[in-house]
Amino acid sequence: MTSAAGAPSMVEGEFVLTPEDFRHIAHTLHSYAGIALGEGKAALVYSRLAKRLRVLGLRSFREYCQLIDGVEGVDERQLMTAALTTNVTRFYREPHHFDHLRDQVMPRLAARARAGGRVRLWSAACSNGQEPYSMALTVLQTLPEAADLDVRILATDIDPNMVAQGHDGTYSEEALEPAPVTLWRKYFDRADRGQWTAGAQLKRL
The missing domain is CATH 3.40.50.150 (Vaccinia Virus protein VP39)
Structure with a gap:
């Protein structure tokens, strides 16, 4: 699957996630929360955020990137961070x-x-x-x-x-x-x- 601009998707699925989209999301996450994402996390980003695209009625990760860039994307940046954070915990862990x-x-x-x-x-x-x-x-x-x-x-x-x-x-x-x-x-x-x-x-x- 490719984007309208012809860029290949990093992950096969319902939505196109181009390398540019991934870098945009990774940069936003790092700027907002200090969390670094390597390209090996593309499948994780897709699986966690595809749910957000469906909830929001968006057609592509490009639209999602535009949303999180805007003033109206403040709440979504927080939800994106929560979605991409793995909460592994238990009592007396380690x-x-x-x-x-x-x-x-x-x-x-x-x-x-x-x-x-x-x-x-x-x-x-x-x-x-x-x-x-x-x-x-x-x-x-x-x-x-x-x-x-x-x-x-x-x-x-x-x-x-x-x-x-x-x-x-x-x-x-x-x-x-x-x-x-x-x-x-x-x-x-x-x-x-x-x-x-x-x-x-x-x-x-």
């Missing part, structure tokens, strides 16, 4: 990181907090909150009174929908299984239909 936090980092930070000092931890690319809540459980394991001290965890993500899910803090029991059962049952409250919601101490962090 367990050795949390072992290190508990055994090597928290003793020093706990002493600082108990002495009246300020402690701040940051979970970048937090997705739907499972990793920052894992951090919070680890903090509370070492410092049970953390929520009453000047200890806070900042959780950020490029996808506002993921941040909203994390703020809600509701997960299935299956999702919580990688976390130590004695911890999550202590700090999560039972909700409806097998769901559990982060309790007050977790959310205060």
Whole structure:
């Protein structure tokens, strides 16, 4: 398949994605979110954004590029970024990181907090909150009174929908299984239909 200008599509499918279209999308994503896309990601870009073209009633990626360039494309740039971001997360992902936090980092930070000092931890690319809540459980394991001290965890993500899910803090029991059962049952409250919601101490962090 080729475009009206004769450029071949990088991916076979319903819409033409020319190398120029791909470079345009990649440049926009990098400018907007600092994410770099190599040409090997053309199939991913096509599969994720073809859905947006259908929703918007667009006929080509060229039209999509024109949309995200304009003033009216502000919201779509955010939706494009969310569509192209892979949200891979789970509780206690990379367990050795949390072992290190508990055994090597928290003793020093706990002493600082108990002495009246300020402690701040940051979970970048937090997705739907499972990793920052894992951090919070680890903090509370070492410092049970953390929520009453000047200890806070900042959780950020490029996808506002993921941040909203994390703020809600509701997960299935299956999702919580990688976390130590004695911890999550202590700090999560039972909700409806097998769901559990982060309790007050977790959310205060």
